[in-house]
Amino acid sequence: MRFELLEGLSPEERRQFIAACTPRKFRRRDIVCHEGDPGDSLHLIAAGRLIVRVTTPLGHTATLTILGPGEMFGEQALLSPDARRTATIVAVTDAQTLTLNRSQLEKLRAEYPQVERFLTTSLAAQVRRLSAAVLEALYLPVETRVLRRLAHLATVYGDERGKPSLIRLTQEDLASMAGTTRATANKVLRELEDQGVVRLGRGAVTVIDRARLEKKAR
Structure with missing residues (x-):
């Protein structure tokens, strides 16, 4: 599986990154995480589809998007010890992810400084997605x-x-x-x-x- 946000890493860095991850499997309708849960891990989606939902200020549930193979979620959670999940993630098909917790990432960052590029690229991509979504909502x-x-x-x-x-x-x-x-x-x-x-x-x-x-x- 090709993960676009790992393309900036060298082959050895990618190998070490993937090797440090823990494989997880989910059945259709399994809840991967709840909004408000401690954000202690990053998920790379290896197979399946996951839906992203949030609670609105009025208490309703809003669907934001669906994520598929090669995409990821939870990267912000690795940057702050007290981070919380900002959305509920549910498997809409059987799915598999590779998870990386904060301590594993810190170890990789110490051994392979170029892993920092991974975090920078990830956050920059998220800012671009959010900016595009705001422009669409306002002008399209x-x-x-x-x-x-x-x-x-x-x-x-x-x-x-x-x-x-x-x-x-x-x-x-x-x-x-x-x-x-x-x-x-x-x-x-x-x-x-x-x-x-x-x-x-x-x-x-x-x-x-x-x-x-x-x-x-x-």
Whole structure:
């Protein structure tokens, strides 16, 4: 499995980093961590999909995104001894992660100073993602936000062979990711279905034409 945020490390540093990790397996619907839990480990996703949810100030649950193989979460937790999880992570399929706790990371940092690049790259990438999300929320039409979230999900659930992406996700979750209502998300999905871009099913969306969807999402 290729982890993009480790690409800045040398082959030996990557080998040491992966070797220091502890493999973990989760079944579908397992809770990986709860919002507010102590943030004591980093997870690299080796297989499966994980959904990220947070609690709003009004007490509702909001879905932020879905993470897939090659992605990671929990990097901020390694930088502060009193850090807490900022979201609840749930496995939406069977999943496998590689975990690294704070003491393991400190040992690697002492032995391989270039591991610092890993942390810098990780945090910079997160700032870019958050900045892009704010700009989208402020300036993009809601329909475009739905299309972009769906295009991202098609990538997370897809493969390099271009086969249709079966996204097992409720319309409520998609709407939450785009910051809109279920009715609006449903309208966009119905239009895409009429155009032959997606096929709708119970609790799932199959993206038939990823190239066309990505073009619409620009």
